[in-house]
Amino acid sequence: MNVQIVEVGPRDGLQNESVIVPAEAKIELIKKLIDAGLVRIEASSFVNPRWIPQLADAEEVLQGILPASKKDVRISALVPNVRGLERARLCGVSEVALFMSASESHNRKNINKSITETFPVLAEAAKEALALGMRVRGYVSTVFGCPYEGAVPVDNTRRVTHALVEMGVSEVSLGDTIGVATPKQVHEVFQELVKDVTTERLAGHFHDTRGTGLANVAAALAEGIRIFDSSIGGLGGCPYAPGAAGNISTEDLVYMLHGMGYETGVDLNRLTEAGAYIQEQLGRELTSKVLKANLAKQKQEEHT
Template sequence: MSEFVKIVEVGPRDGLQNEKTPLTLDDRRQLILDLMQTGLQAIEVGSCVSAKWVPQMADSDVLFAGLPKDPNIQFSLLTPNLKGFESALAVGCKEVAVFTAASESFTRKNINCSIDESFEKFSDVMREAKAHNIRVRGYVSCMVDCPYEGAIDPQQVAKVSQRLLDMGCYEVSLGETIGTATPDRVKKVWDACLAELDTTVLAGHFHNTYGMAIANIYQSLLQGIRVFDSSIAGLGGCPYAKGASGNVSTEDLYYLLSNMGYETGIQLDALMQASRNISNVLQRNNPSNYANAYWQKACA
C-alpha cells in the first residue's frame, strides 16, 4: 500500500485573506463546496478575526455554520485570541489554529506583539480548547527567513515549535513565509526540529516566490515530513513581505506526490474543476504549472 501524505487546504483562509479581489460569502462558500468534492481531508475555512483588519475573512463563523458537515473532512478556523475562539466554538468548530513566528520583528509587524506575548495571547485559547475537547494546530511563520531580520536560527524555530506543542497543539506547521528558502536551508531547519520532535507532529507550509516550494517540499519528504499545507490555484501571499507570491498550489503538490507514488486521496477531475472555478471568479491567471499543463492538454 502506498504511503499517505496529508494535504491541508488553506486556500479559503490563508489564500483568500491576501487576495486583492474581495469575494462574497457565497463565493467563499462555493469554493469550499468545490474543495469538498476533491477528496481533501482537511480544509481551513477562514479566520475569526476583526473584519476591520482582514475584510476578506468577514463572517468566517457564519460561513462555517452554513457548510454541510462531512465526517471525512476536518474543517478548521484560525482563532488568534479568545474572542475568535468563542466565535468558532459557537458554530461547532472542532479544530482551531493559532499562530506565531520564529522572528520577533515579524511577530510585532504581524500581530503587534513579541513572541512571548503571542503565547500569552493564546494561552486562554489553549485552556478553553482543552476544556471543550477542541484540537489546536499551531503555525510558526519565518522558518527560514524573515523579511525584516533576514536568516532565522533553526534552533529558534525548534524552540518555538516545542513551546506550541507543550501548550497543547497536536501539530505545528512551519511556514516558509516569504519563499526565499532553498532545500539545503530547509534541511537545516528540519534537522534542528527533528533532533527534538517527531515527524508526526510537524507539517510544512511553503510559499513559491522564487519557484522553490516544490523543491523544498521534496526535501521535506526526504526527511520524513508527511503533512503539507497548500492553496488551490496558488492563492495568497504575505502582506508583510513585499513581492511574496502565494502558497504552493495544491495542484502542483498533488502532481509531485502522486507521481512519487504517495497516496493523497485526491480526485483529480474535481481538484482541477475547483481550481478553474476560483480562478474564474477572481479573474486571475493560475500560477500552477500543473494546472496550466493540464488544461492545455485537455484543450489540445
C-alpha cells in the same frame, strides 16, 4: 505511503486577494475541494475583520459549510485569542489553529506583541479549546527567513515550537512566510527539530515566491515529514513581494506527490475543477502550473 494535505486556500489564499469573494462562492469552493477528496481544509479566520476584511464573513462561511461537510472532513479556522475562539465555537468549529512568528520583528508587526507576550495569549486559547474538545494546530511563521531581520536562527523556531507543543497543540506547521527557503535549509531545520518533536507532529508550509516551493517539499519528505499545507490554484501572493507567487499550489503538490508514489486521496481532475472555479470567481489566471496545463489540455480536447 500516505501524505496529508492541509488545504489553506480559502483562508491563507483568499486573505491576500484584493478582490473580496462572496461567502456563497467561498462555500461552493470548499464543497468542490471536499468533492476532490481533501479532508483537511482551513476555511476562514476569526481574526478581527478590521485586520482582514476579506474574511469578515467567517461566521457565514463556517455555518454554510459545517452542516454539509462529511464526517471524515476536518474543517478548521484560524483564531488569534480567546475572543476569536469563542466566535469559532459558536459556529460549531471543532478544530482551530493558533499562529505566531519565529522572528521578533515579524511577530510584533503581525500580532502587535513580542514573542514572550504572545505565549500566554495563545496558551489561554489552547487551554480553552482543548477543554471544549477541539483539536488545536499551531503555525510558526518566518522559520526560514524574516522580511525585517533576514536569517532566523533555528533556535528561535525550536523555542516557539516547544512552547506550542507544551500548550497541547497536536501539530506544528513550519512556515516559509516569504518564500526564501532552499532544500538545503529545509533539510537542516527539520533535522534539528525532529530531534525534539516527532515527524508526525510537524508539517511544512512552503511558498513558491522564488520557485523553490516543491523542491522544499521534496526535502521535507526526505526528513520524514508527511503533512503539507497548500493552496488551490496557488491562491495568495506574498505580501512582502508584490506580484510574486505565494503558497504552493495544491494541484502542483498533488501531481508531484502522485508521481513520486505517495497517496493523497485527492482526485486531480476534480481538484482542477475547483481551481478553475475560483479562478473564474477572481477574474484572473492563477499561478498553478498543473491547473494551467490541465485547462489547456481540456480546451484542446474540446476542439478536436
